[in-house]
Amino acid sequence: MGNDAQVEIPTHSKEQDKSHTKESCIVDRTIKTLNYKADDIHETHCRVYNVVPSISAITGISPQRYVWRICIAYHLGPRLLIGSLYYNYHKERTSYIFEDKVRNLAINLGEACYWLNLIELLALTGVTYVSNRENYFVHEKIFIIFMVTSLLHMLCRARVGCLASDVVEPVKTNKLVWILFFVAICATIGLIVFFLRHRLLCRPLAFTWFSICEYILATANMAFHALIVQDLPVHELQVVCPTGKTN
Numbered sequence: 001m002g003n004d005a006q007v008e009i010p011t012h013s014k015e016q017d018k019s020h021t022k023e024s025c026i027v028d029r030t031i032k033t034l035n036y037k038a039d040d041i042h043e044t045h046c047r048v049y050n051v052v053p054s055i056s057a058i059t060g061i062s063p064q065r066y067v068w069r070i071c072i073a074y075h076l077g078p079r080l081l082i083g084s085l086y087y088n089y090h091k092e093r094t095s096y097i098f099e100d101k102v103r104n105l106a107i108n109l110g111e112a113c114y115w116l117n118l119i120e121l122l123a124l125t126g127v128t129y130v131s132n133r134e135n136y137f138v139h140e141k142i143f144i145i146f147m148v149t150s151l152l153h154m155l156c157r158a159r160v161g162c163l164a165s166d167v168v169e170p171v172k173t174n175k176l177v178w179i180l181f182f183v184a185i186c187a188t189i190g191l192i193v194f195f196l197r198h199r200l201l202c203r204p205l206a207f208t209w210f211s212i213c214e215y216i217l218a219t220a221n222m223a224f225h226a227l228i229v230q231d232l233p234v235h236e237l238q239v240v241c242p243t244g245k246t247n
Contacts, residue, residue, distance in 0.1 A: 054138065103164075154181040
């Protein structure tokens with residue numbers, strides 16, 4: 001009996017130790033998972049102090065990513081139609097300009113606004129559906145395209161709106177477009193500076209300031225597109241049947 005007891009006790013102890021070890025691993029893994037989820041949007045490759053998450057970080061995790069993607073998909077169609085509406089608006093204004101040089105410049109700027117708006121919208125869709133956690137390289141490059149085209153779009157809109165002001169009435173929101181453009185330029189410069197300080201030097205709070213600049217840039221962009229309410233207050237989109245044709 002003494003020998004049997006000596007054999008059984010270690011076996012029981014090993015089973016208890018294995019069970020205890022397994023439970024400890026589960027608890028530790030659960031704690032790590034909870035901590036990860038709590039700090040997920042603040043985490044960066046430098047692992048330095050950060051208090052404000054970027055837009056990409058917020059919209060890159062669940063359930064925010066699904067809400068963001070639904071919102072972008074919902075307003076994608078109207079935004080495409082609004083781009084065409086602005087194109088016709090600029091074309092109509094240009095038709096009143098008699099000087100060939102100014103008229104050609106206005107035509108080119110109006111077309112540039114249309115294509116830049118289209119590329120900007122496609123880039124916004126790209127950064128929405130290709131998150132930084134799924135493919136950071138592609139997400140980053142599309143985001144750069146979005147920033148460049150949005151700034152150029154603002155610049156072209158501001159420029160075409162003040163052409164031939166002695167012949168046609170200037171666009172009512174032209175001053176606001178210029179203000180938003182300079183705000184966006186300052187935010188972009190700050191965004192680049194703080195991104196480099198974070199990426200190359202790993203400075204604490206650098207990514208926080210990067211995120212703040214990103215919020216300012218996004219707000220300026222949304223305000224710029226919201227100006228359609230003042231630019232085209234009486235315009236409306238209609239789906240009509242051609243004259244003389246019925247179903």
